[in-house]
Amino acid sequence: MASALLPDDSRFGLRRQVRLPGPLRLDSGAALAPVDIAYETYGAMNEDKSNVILICHALTGDQYVASDHPITGKPGWWWRMVGEGKPIDPARYFIVCANVIGSCMGSSGPASVDPASNAPYAMRFPVLTIADMVRAQAMLLDHLGVGRLAAVIGGSMGGMQALSWPTIFPDRVESCVVIASTARHSAQNIAFHEVGRQAIMADPNWRGGDYYADAQVPSAGLAVARMAAHITYLSEAGLTEKFGRRLQGRDAKTFGFDADFQVESYLRHQGLSFVERFDANSYLYITRAMDYYDIAEDHGGSLAKAFAPSKARFCLVSFDTDWLYPTAESRAIVHALNASGAQASFVELSSPFGHDAFLLECPELNRVVDGFLKGGRA
Amino acid sequence: MASALLPDDSRFGLRRQVRLPGPLRLDSGAALAPVDIAYETYGAMNEDKSNVILICHALTGDQYVASDHPITGKPGWWWRMVGEGKPIDPARYFIVCANVIGSCMGSSGPASVDPASNAPYAMRFPVLTIADMVRAQAMLLDHLGVGRLAAVIGGSMGGMQALSWPTIFPDRVESCVVIASTARHSAQNIAFHEVGRQAIMADPNWRGGDYYADAQVPSAGLAVARMAAHITYLSEAGLTEKFGRRLQGRDAKTFGFDADFQVESYLRHQGLSFVERFDANSYLYITRAMDYYDIAEDHGGSLAKAFAPSKARFCLVSFDTDWLYPTAESRAIVHALNASGAQASFVELSSPFGHDAFLLECPELNRVVDGFLKGGRA
Structure with missing residues (x-):
């Protein structure tokens, strides 16, 4: 198991990439090995490892949640949420954000070299699911010595991963924040x-x-x-x-x-x-992984059943102008969580920005996330 | 001025194409000559020429409003609305539907031969506006000896033409039916x-x-x-x-x-x-013509001013699930019509089919159009 520290030119993140031997068993039946995972961390783990937050990124996002993007030079995609004095503060939390497998920012994906041929996988890369991405994140956390997550949080596709976490690893998640997301991809x-x-x-x-x-x-x-x-x-x-x-x-x-x-x-x-x-x-x-995503389908058609084994607290946030994953989708999740007996809070925020609101200036979102995370640590 | 009768293999339409000498002066400042217009007619003109209805088609529509399409063999795109016993009945009306200029079903468009080069215009065809399409229709009506329209009617881009008619030719329109449409194209x-x-x-x-x-x-x-x-x-x-x-x-x-x-x-x-x-x-x-479409812009920013010279009666119809041209767009038109003193009726119909509802089975739409047209002739 090799771990390579990449040159750290980020503002305050620690740029890392790890090659895990795998194999990672995928929903398709295929296996991926080795499994490269590129990730950023912020802050330090405390002694009882109880302060770890995993942030999951969206479709075209990456691990540079609060570090300058190496290609565009732009600030991290969630700098408004992650950083000193922000709701997800490295002074309090050990924050991990990993590039999803299938992507192209250092984690295994179609551009990676297939060890079987010594050439890029291209379309020979195995088709993935959101659950596969989550299992790869779990492998990374194992590697980092992290057992339980104080919180897993994400928006859009990041929310799909966050919501999947307690259904796949019910014992590893204390709290879960799902923003502008859904429990299944609709026909549209x-x-x-x-x-x-x-x-x-x-x-x-x-x-x-x-x-x-x-x-x-x-x-x-x-x-x-x-x-x-x-x-x-x-x-x-x-x-x-x-x-x-x-x-x-x-x-x-x-x-x-x-x-x-x-x-x-x-x-x-x-x-x-x-x-x-x-x-x-x-x-x-x-996009294929997102289209395949349907948590209920993977649990006999019942969303409530999917959450039943989990003891996590949930926080759902939607935006009133988001027509990609409209409020009704979040409400359906909350109903299922209620039916499963889970503790769930839900808020629909008002924003002119549609789905992208979770990435943009939205003080209410920061207050909601801050309050939820602090509530869990009180 | 040559008029060519094409082989009539339609169900009951009369398939025609006419070459008008033009020139047609366009909003861009360019002129189009000659102007080919392909059209279908149904029914017969009465003696005082007071029973003419012009039907305007949508973006990818054509003149085959109630005749089998010559390529696909499918029934006309509005066979539910036009025909014996239907709201627009050839037994009562002389019905005209012309392929818009810029299109490709026989009217002048980019595939037509540019007389200057004897080769297809391609992108040398002049850029058009919805108003240019309307002026070409007026040239066809002149050719057919039609002065006033008992009604002009259309859905979607057809509605844009219908709504433009009384603003460009206020004396030629008695009534106007605008379905699932708008007075201007939005940013989205x-x-x-x-x-x-x-x-x-x-x-x-x-x-x-x-x-x-x-x-x-x-x-x-x-x-x-x-x-x-x-x-x-x-x-x-x-x-x-x-x-x-x-x-x-x-x-x-x-x-x-x-x-x-x-x-x-x-x-x-x-x-x-x-x-x-x-x-x-x-x-x-x-699509360019549709994007340029903004009736108010062409009248000093005031939609009410655009309608002021017209004495036409208006009927606006929207569908509750149409998010392309949502009900609010129709309401804005009705407000402007009210402000201009025009007689306007408006109804929002319920349909699961979104924007396409105007082309699909919708008995309420037929009742509304039937009632409005008959009201005008009572």
Whole structure:
């Protein structure tokens, strides 16, 4: 078992990558070995190891929860939530955030080298589930000597992992925070992801996924996928407020096909900047894992049964303008938790920002998370 | 002025195409000449020409409102509304439906031959607006000897044309029916269209639009555009009811990237069948026209002012699950109509089908249209 300390150029995170021998048994029946996991930690573990928080990231997120992103140079994706004086404070907690397997920021994924062929897996990488991602996180925690989590927390796909944790490892989770998420992917969720996958696979540079040896990657398809997905992360009202029908640096319509409207220019930028930092095959694998996600299905159709073995406390948060994982999805989870006898609190927050609200300025979210975490340690 | 009667293989429509000399002055400042218009008519004009109804079609619609489609062989797209014993009955009305300019079913569009070069216009076709489409329809009506319309009616983009009619030709419209539509395209509407355009333009077969001489057309890009758009035509609840998370002819997940879920298979089919009947460049031009559409903007920012010169009666219909052009958009139109002193009725209908409801089985819609049209002739 080798552990490599990567150069630490983060603001205050400790940049690490570990190669675990595995094998990790996957829901598909396949096994993954070795299992590379790239992760960041913040703060220190206390003596009784009772202060560990695992943060789970979203579809295109990464382990740089509160450290500058090595490619974009931008602050960590949840710097508003994690840091000194923030709800998840390294002065109090040992904070772990790992890149999910299937992704492309250092954990095993389609771009990793397949030891069987000494070439990148590409589409020969095994198809994953959210539960597989959780089991890989558990392997990392084993490696770090962590038994129980004081809390597991995440938004969007991170919320799916957080919610799965107590169903897979009921004895390892004390509390669970699930933000802007769901217990299963809906038909509309699957449909949007399928559009993204088709956009990538329609790009001739995709070549069945075998593009790693080449400078030509399926950027155009991945950019279109990102653009379509990005619309679902925002609210109609938020888009109207931010862009409306304002034109892009011009007084009048150009009667052409350049980006006349600011919203077009913004979307194009979202697509183009995304392809600089993300692998198209990883996008295929992670969206597939999300589409397969249905906690109840894995427990005989009963969500309440899934939570029954757990003693965890739960905190659910939704946003009123989130139409990707609307409040009704969180309510369904709360009902199941109530039916299973679990302690669950729930709040719907008001925000103009749609699904993306969990990543943006939202003091109420910070207060809710802070209160819930402190309540658990009182 | 030549008028060509095409072979009539429709069920009861009269298939026609006319070449008008033009020029048609466009909002962009360009002029279009000649102007080809393909249209269908049903019924006969009465002596005082007071029974003419113009039906306007949606983005990917066509003139075959109640005639079998010549490519797909399917019944006309509004056979539920137009026909014997239906609200728009050829026994009572002379019914006209014309393919919009910019489209690809016989009216002038990017696939038409540019007389200047004797080659297809492709992206040299002038960029159009909804108002340009309306002016082309007016040219056709002039050709047919029609002065005033008893009614103009349309859903979605057809509703945009219908609503524009009394603002451009206030003296030519007696009544106006606008279904599942809006007075301006929102930032979210523009964003979804931009994704579709980028998907088409990212297809290497698009080649700047010059693909007509070739068997290789940008089908993959157009299919992705259609898939993304199609999701916006349906409601989340409708997709859940129709497909949910049901698997496609299999008992278990395949852990692969084929269409595992029925909703994936359905969407792929929607994309693939669409490219059989539609031209990618037309998709670019028509979505652009819709994005440019903002009736108030063209009237100093006041929607009420736009309607002030008209004496038409209006009927607005929205659907409660339509999130593409939600009820609030119709309400804004009604408020403006009220402010302008126009006679306007409005109803929000309940349907599980989202935006597409106006094309589907909806007896209430038929009753509303029937009542409104008869009220106007009482």
